[in-house]
Each structure stands twice: as structure tokens, then as C-alpha cells.
Amino acid sequence: MSNPLSAAVIDWFEHNGRDLPWRRDGFTPWGTLVSEFMLQQTPVQRVLPRLEEWLRRWPTPADLAAAAPGDAVRAWANLGYPRRALWLHRAAEQIVDRHGGVVPDDVDALLALTGIGDYTARAVAVFAYGSRHPVVDTNTRRVIARAVHGNAEPAPPRRSDLADMEALLPDDDVEQAEMNAGLMELGALVCTARRPACEVCPIADQCQWLLAGSPPYAGPRRATQKAYEGSDRHVRGLILAALRGSDTVTAETVEGLWPDPVQRDRALAGLIADGLVVPASDASEPCTRYRLP
DNA sequence: TAACCGTGGAC
DNA sequence: TGTCCAAGGTT
Numbered sequence: 640m641s642n643p644l645s646a647a648v649i650d651w652f653e654h655n656g657r658d659l660p661w662r663r664d665g666f667t668p669w670g671t672l673v674s675e676f677m678l679q680q681t682p683v684q685r686v687l688p689r690l691e692e693w694l695r696r697w698p699t700p701a702d703l704a705a706a707a708p709g710d711a712v713r714a715w716a717n718l719g720y721p722r723r724a725l726w727l728h729r730a731a732e733q734i735v736d737r738h739g740g741v742v743p744d745d746v747d748a749l750l751a752l753t754g755i756g757d758y759t760a761r762a763v764a765v766f767a768y769g770s771r772h773p774v775v776d777t778n779t780r781r782v783i784a785r786a787v788h789g790n791a792e793p794a795p796p797r798r799s800d801l802a803d804m805e806a807l808l809p810d811d812d813v814e815q816a817e818m819n820a821g822l823m824e825l826g827a828l829v830c831t832a833r834r835p836a837c838e839v840c841p842i843a844d845q846c847q848w849l850l851a852g853s854p855p856y857a858g859p860r861r862a863t864q865k866a867y868e869g870s871d872r873h874v875r876g877l878i879l880a881a882l883r884g885s886d887t888v889t890a891e892t893v894e895g896l897w898p899d900p901v902q903r904d905r906a907l908a909g910l911i912a913d914g915l916v917v918p919a920s921d922a923s924e925p926c927t928r929y930r931l932p
Numbered sequence: 933t934a935a936c937c938g939t940g941g942a943c
Numbered sequence: 944t945g946t947c948c949a950a951g952g953t954t
Contacts, residue, residue, distance in 0.1 A: 674950085675950065675951095676951095677950090678949090678950040678951090679949095679950070679951045679952070680937090680938085680939095680948095680949060680950085680951055680952090681938090681939080681940095681949070681950090682939095682940080682941080682948090682949050682950095683949090683950075684941095685939085685940075685941090685949090686950090717938080717939060717940080718938080718939080719937090719938035719939040719940085719949095720937055720938050720939085720951090720952090721937090721938075722937065722938095722952090722953090723937095723951090723952085726952085726953095753952095753953095754951090754952065754953085755951095755952080756951060756952045756953085757951085757952090758950070758951060758952085759950085759951075759952085762950070774950090776950045776951080777948095777949080777950075777951085778949095778950070779950090796951090823950060824950095826950095827949095827950080831948095832947080832948060832949090833942085833943080833947075833948075834943095862934085862935090863946080863947090864946090864947080864948095865935095865936095866945090866946095867938080867939080871936090871937090872936080872937060872938060872939095873938085875937080875938080876938055876939075879938085909937095913937090
């Protein structure tokens, strides 16, 4: 049984959903898992070429687990948040160790893997294996906030988001997966953050926010994100970009990347603590070079 | 739990 | 031009 909202979303998705690699027949669970890692905070269009290259090079978890972590960081290229590359490599090792090299289909087993949280675990379980779970990402939360709750913007993520989505899921196995994917797609293509295209929205006639006259957001202001320019993240990014470009980088080169020695050292120490950078000491010399793990 | 973690495109 | 945003997760 399916409610009017999910029926409209599913019908729209069947006709308007994008032709993306992870929606094609024959795409593997491992491919789904890799794509979900890459899509964490990185736009679809930037993921596509890196995903294709990654899966050609490491078509199974065992292939990635056998590689050096640094190769994963390098192949991650400019997708951002390079810790995800490290975590994906670690998850591949765990899949080999715990699950015989097969991506698990169980949400709890997926949640136990490094770098996998509420969203990714359910996305893999639903999209790779077809089991029935609410999949809630930022798109889903925004559509539900508007269509169901009548708010212009969603509240910060919370556990009740899963129940909200669960309430919208059809019982049918195929339809629940399409509803999960369709609501995300609707948020990505139509019910966008900045300028929602309500004039073409398939659920406009059911949207509580639109029916209320599209009132502006009334909740508390979200914390504005800190400037990237000049931040520690900026410095980390510069150091890592240099390391992606060559096997090793000298301390002298690192010094040339950023003028402030305190911030530079803090960024480098952070990268080392995260396991993204390794001091490569020569046997006869003090540590003056760095490399990827 | 709030802060932290990259990068680039859109406006 | 600076701000916002993007299929989150970890500590």
C-alpha cells in the first residue's frame, strides 16, 4: 500500500530520475558503497569520473585492501575530505577480514565499518541489496521539512528523521527503494535549497509549505561556517595537494607552502595524527621528508 | 554536542 | 565578492 505522496514521487522518479552509474543494472554492492563514500559532501558531477577510475582499478574490496592507503588518497584526488579515502580503504580491509570480501547487507554490520554512518549504511542496504529501510540524507530532510512539516528548512539532523521517512515508505520492496531514491532525487533536482522549482514539483498539490504560502524559515539561525581561506583546512589541503603530486615532500617544501610556522606545524601534525601523512625518515638523517601512508 | 574535516561551483 | 551549498561521519 502506498500513500498519495510516495505514489507521486515514485512516478516522477521513474520518468525524471537521472541515468547515474549506480542505478544501472549490474552495478555491484561494492560500487554502491564506493559511490556513497564519494558522495558524502561532494557533488555528483565531480564524483563521476573518480568513481569510474576507482572501480576500474579496484573492482572488489580485496583489490583495494591490497593497495597502499596512500594510493587510495592519491586516487581520491580533489574530491575533498581525504580522510574518507583512508576510511574507505580501512572499510575494505574490514570487509575482507570480517565478511570474506563481500560487502555486508546488514545495516548493523555496515554501521560497524569505518566511515559508515546512518545514511551510508542504509543507502547500501537499500540500493545495493533492496532491503527495506528509511534512507535519510540532506535532500530527504529538506523535502520532508517542506512537504510534511510545512517548514522552509529542515531542523538539524535527529533520530526522528528516520521515523519521518519510514512513515512515507511503501510496503512493496521495489517501491520502497524507489521512494528512498526518488525523494533524494526530488530534493537534488526540484526541491533545492536555494530556489525550489515548485512550478514543476510533482507533489506541489500536497506540499504543506507551499499550501501555507511558502513562509520564510522561522527557526534559529544555523551557525555560519568558518571561512576556508586561511583556515587550518586550507593549510592541510595545500600540504596534501603537494603530497599527491610526488612520492615525498621535504620539510623545506612544506615551509614554503604557508608562512605562519605555528599554523603550518599544527596542520602537519594534524595530518600525521589522522594517518594521512607519514614522516619518511632517512636512516642516517633526522626526519626531513614526508610521504603518503 | 558542537566543532572539525576539502574543494569547487553557483549566485 | 563573499556566502552558501554539496547523497556525512567522527570525536
